[in-house]
Amino acid sequence: METTDKLGRILMVEDDAKDVELTLTALEEYNLANEVVVVRDGEEALDYLYSRGDFKMRAEGNPAVMLLDLKLPKVNGLEVLKQIKSDDKLKVIPVVVLTSSKEEKDMVASYKLGVNAYVVKPVDFHEFVNAIKELGVFWAVINEPPPGSLKK
């Protein structure tokens, strides 16, 4: 792909292994799967962002986009979002909430915390794949990430 050198890193925070697999399958079709870093709960997500714990040795720089589930073990999605948006270094990271929840109160809370997009995972697989693809392409390819983001 021509745009390969422009691809940004995608940080995916998702506790459900099946959702991870289906999401990665969807991204594979656009060769985006390799750019994805998967963490399984809110604490790991924060560890990654602050380069601590298991991620002490990772390359510097923020992900180009973060796909964030809301219902997560240990530290939930809204808490992660709150932490990111209140940290000067992290608040530039585009955050897309990708969740099963259609609850209005989650949506309102996310937007109030400054989320960049809110996507409800469709039950229908075609729609799900399309949504993931479009998200991946838009945030990792089309969108110009903030300076200092990790590229391939």
Next chain:
Amino acid sequence: MKQADLQLRISRSAMLRYVLALTSFGAALGLALLMQRFNFHTVELPLLLFAVAITAWYAGPGPTVVTLVLSIAFFDFFFTEPRYTFEVNSSDVPYFVVFVGFTLLTAWFSAVRRRVEEDLRRTRDHLQSEVVQRTEQASLLDLTHDSIFVRDMDFHITYWNQGAQELYGWKAEDAVGKLSHQLLQTVFPVPLDDLRSELLRSGRWEGELRRTKADGTQLVVASRWSVRRGEHGRPVAILETSNDITYRKRREEEVQSLNQQLAKRSADLEAINKELEAFAYSVSHDLRAPLRHMAGYTELLQKRITTALDEKSRRYVAMMLDSAKRMGTLIDDLLTFSRIGRAETQKTAVSLGQLVKEALSEVRQEAEGRDIAWKIGPLPDCYADRSMLRVAFVNLLSNAVKFTRTRPHAEIEIGSADGKRSDVVVFVRDNGVGFDMKYVNKLFGVFQRLHQSDTFEGTGIGLATVQRIIHRHGGEVWAEGSVDKGATFYFTAPRA
């Protein structure tokens, strides 16, 4: 009594007074002349003086003068020398002086007596009217249903009205003289000494007292005390009015306990609502995820082995996907339905015209490729929760689109009419398959469907949601239709 009556008659009639004067004079003279004939001398002067005195005492000044003049004249004529002439000697003068002096003295006594009598009568009248007035006041006090009683400053009862008797059951003769708080076993809300000092300072006290009746039943009274002050502002008595508030008090206590129960209920309800919310959230999140996985993996499987599958197997896979999708819709619809029951309505002025436009754009996808004539009449503004009312419209329009599917040319009309009071009636009419009015009651029930799901798909929640939305706005919803002749759905909403 008879004498007083005679006196009154004499004093009233001038003629009677003169008759009395002449009669007494005539009687005295006649008696004197008679005595003289039998040689009783010197009784004529006292007799005539007596006649003058009687006249002066009873008959007033005019007749007295007449009697006096006649007595002097005839005394001179009959009893002084020279007799039988009216000639006056110097020796007669002392007699005249005696006559005049005696008359004046008697008249003065009479005047004094009259004045004393007058005073006495006036005092008696005054006393009488006072008695009447007091009696009236006392009977007025007895008329009131409020209990009124008076105590001296040591709390001994001095007056006790009918109302007090009715309220406490003690008669006046039992109550008067007793210590009020002992008789009534009063329970004071503050110590009696505090109450007394408050009473003396401000002259009044108000409060609720618990007391016991003569028959032993307890009661609560609203009581007002005021101090009556005598000379130099010295407090002399305490007037207390009180009325029975036992019933009111009991009601108040009942209301209070009901309120407490209500508060507990609403706290319970709130807790249940929270639980329900958590449940709905969990359903929303946790139920959809496995469904998505089922659909996802089935699809992936389908993609890998589609060429190896025969027609039947492909259909099975398609059915699995269809069912997963259907369950997804069901969950979404149920969540919407439950959310509408829980969410607070946020009412504003809403343009129905604009709302219908938005709802139309949402059902456009379902209407794609169909020949539908939309007829939209003028729609007013409503006072409603915008997002809820939008859900209602989407459901109604989506139904209209769905149930006209078998028509080559569908007609769907949206319009409004004036309703009762300030309501507006909105209707959505279609020329679709309609329904049998026999089943109209089932139309708005949750999971109630009038068509087989392979003819017209659906979850059976849409109209239940519409009804819940309209009811939450205080409106009504109903439907008319007949088989194959279309259906009309009506709802009312408050006009903006």
